Amino acid sequence: MQSFELYNPTHISFGEGKIAELDKLVPQDAKVLILFGGNSAKSTGTLDEVKTALKQRDVVEFGGIEANPTYETLMLAVDVIKQQDIDFLLAVGGGSVIDGTKFVAAAALFEGEPWDILLSWGGKVTQAMPFGSVLTLPATGSEMNSGSVITRKEFKSKLAFMSDHVYPQFSVLDPSKTFTLPERQVANGVVDAFVHITEQYLTFPVNAPVQDRFAEGLLQTLVELGPKALTEPQDFDVRANLMWVATLALNGLIGKGVPHDWATHMIGHEITALYDVDHARTLAMILPGMLDVRRQGKKDKLVQYASRVWGITQGSDDEIIDAVIEKTREFFEQMGIQTRLSDYGLDNNSINEIVSQLEAHGMTALGENQDVDLAMSRKILERNL
Structure with a gap:
């Protein structure tokens, strides 16, 4: 066996009905940006359930993150963070939404051109915003790791980055949320x-x-x-x-x-x-x-x-x-x-x-x-x- 270091700070809340735990997991005074993909988060009721769990917190929504999350869309989310003084991010969706949220978390605090996050494979990331996730599509493992893959349409580039700064603080895994998946x-x-x-x-x-x-x-x-x-x-x-x-x-x-x-x-x-x-x-x-x-x-x-x-x-x-x-x-x-x-x-x-x-x-x-x-x-x- 080769030598290794193992570090994983992500708290997992697993089981039916666990979305209610968001009230304990998200800081009470947080201004939260919920990031999600298409209409399924709304049509299945998951988004409403998430907002109910967040109770009286100030919540802003950002939808439209693609199945292959794009740099162009994610930079719009960074703009929202700066305009709305967001201090906590919550990804609601599958690996693509969580990957995108990781990039947004890093890009929002990045000094310089955010594309360098990907060109450096994450090596230039020194800080990131706190965030958690509510997983609705199991596939990528992004809910409990420090990796992300982002596409830049302009360059036809799909690049990855990793950083210990972008582990989710927590991830909620409710298997019943997968029942409606195609x-x-x-x-x-x-x-x-x-x-x-x-x-x-x-x-x-x-x-x-x-x-x-x-x-x-x-x-x-x-x-x-x-x-x-x-x-x-x-x-x-x-x-x-x-x-x-x-x-x-x-x-x-x-x-x-x-x-x-x-x-x-x-x-x-x-x-x-x-x-x-x-x-x-x-x-x-x-x-x-x-x-x-x-x-x-x-x-x-x-x-x-x-x-x-x-x-x-x-x-x-x-x-x-x-x-x-x-x-x-x-x-x-x-x-x-x-x-x-x-x-x-x-x-x-x-x-x-x-x-x-x-x-x-x-x-x-x-x-x-x-x-x-x-x-x-x-x-x-x-x-x-």
Whole structure:
């Protein structure tokens, strides 16, 4: 196991009816900006429930944060903060709204051009506004981590940043708030969490059985419960366990002491920025080919993954790896998510554009060994065509 530091200050309030806890979690004298996405927060009654819990506090609303939150929209929220003298932020929504709120929290106090927050991967962030979240779409784990991904439409750029200053102070997780989600969003959330886990697990062995077993158990839970979330949408226990898996997938726990990959994410981000494909769907279209092209470097963990998660033990190592990659692809498709670039209207010209964007953004040495260069990225994309 590798050396590591573990820090996570986020308070989790989990369970049905927990939105009422906002009255205890948000300072009594706060002037609160509630940030949310589309109309679902209003139409489902969640926004009203949140405002009721906040009681007599001064509340301002900011809606319209996109599924891939944009720099342009978020800077409008920063303007509201300064105009209205806001001193506390509350994200109500999924990972995109929470990611956006993290950027707003940092940008509102940032000295200089806020785009530098992303260009420096968060390295220039020295402070941020306090904020919490009410999670309505489990997927990204943003409710309990310090990371955020933001798109700038002007540049067709989708960049990430991390900072200890942007951990949520608290996150409220009520599984019943997921009952009204469309199937597409439920499926996206399952696949997103699945790939978050594999990015920290399918690398190379470092004698870290605790993290491996955590990761494998979470993957098994997604395989078992993901399809049930689509066929039994009102099952509270299914939704509760999926919500907690998505949080654990990226709250820092399973990734400590082990190498990380993230090449699938970096390539996927470029596809979303260029073609506005759902983030989870870019992951589903990249991961199978990624594992295939890089099978030699990942062989030991792929064989372990095949055995422990999928029960595949018969055959040569290459046969086992072939089988487990196909099983992974079948699982994504069972969730209703297509797994080929061509399924989304992308072709060889698209691959050229994606590789050009990777080069422009300095994504020329990806993966746990920094060996995924532009030529390999092209090969991975072609393998998934």
